[in-house]
Amino acid sequence: MKIPTVTSSGRNNIDVISKSKWSYVDIVQAVLILLLINFFAAIISPDFNSSFNDAKIFSYPIFSLIVGIGSLLIIYYLMKSTHIPTTYIVVLTGMCFVFFFVVNFSQFSDTNQNQTIIGVKDLTTIFFLGLSTIIITASFTIGKHKTSFGNLGFVKPLWVQDIKLAIVTWIISILIVGVWTSLLIKFGSNGIIEKLIPPDSARELFNATGENVFVMLIIVSVLAPISEELFFRGFMFSGLIKLFRGEKKIIIASIISSIVFAVSHVDVGAYFVAFVLGMSFTFLYWRTKTIWVPIFAHSLHNTTALLLVILSNKLGWLY
8 A cells, every 4th residue: 555655845745634535424423433332331341430430230240241232232233334344343342342351250350459450440441442442433434435544644744844843732732721720720719610620630540550651651652642643633523624615614623523532531621621632633633634743742742741740759749
């Protein structure tokens, strides 16, 4: 397969964004399937989702299996009715069954064990959701529309130029988030405002891994950036652009995809941060026409957060 390159003028010779073959209908169907996958994960591993923590009925494997099978049947019907190739359906449902048995019948399925064991259970859920997102994206692009990796944005970037742009864009987004967070902390005496303060997700995940730096790097620096950028930028943003007309179509598609990206984060406090980052990652994808650049910026953000947690633990910092 030929990978698109750059011309002598310095920019990609193929606009991979406008070459996308999928439509907003595919996007709606994919989002629905992704929501069902997240629901399936929350049912099977209720400790991962705070809203399911107090529902003791979900702690019984038999009940989880019944609800899980029901979710899988709906997912199977949706994928089959949207003409997704059987191979992708088998892979996704197979992953769901493996996830169920690992979470409920492995040595760390007992939530009464120590926090590190519970953390391993949560990490299994994170890996499952990340891989599922990649499979769903591939199902509606490579599988259904027979598109290429190039149409998903896997185009060779202009390394120096694009990395500089990614770093500058990321710094600007961090400054915006910093001002937002400072204002919330300053005026956060109200309970509602306090809930909008961004959570320390990196530290929570770091503690859940038993402070395992290697596992954290795989999750935050590799899996999350690749899976999320593929779905929200390479797939969703590219498809939404064709839904609108005029000069503002890019802005509208950016806002919608960034809102969905923000809402996909469970904590309300993460919504604004995720939206700002989503807009910056979308800008990078639209400007460079390669998914590698927003993946790099996303990984840069997550890795920086991880390094701050590690340094704060080593040096006793509080931030």
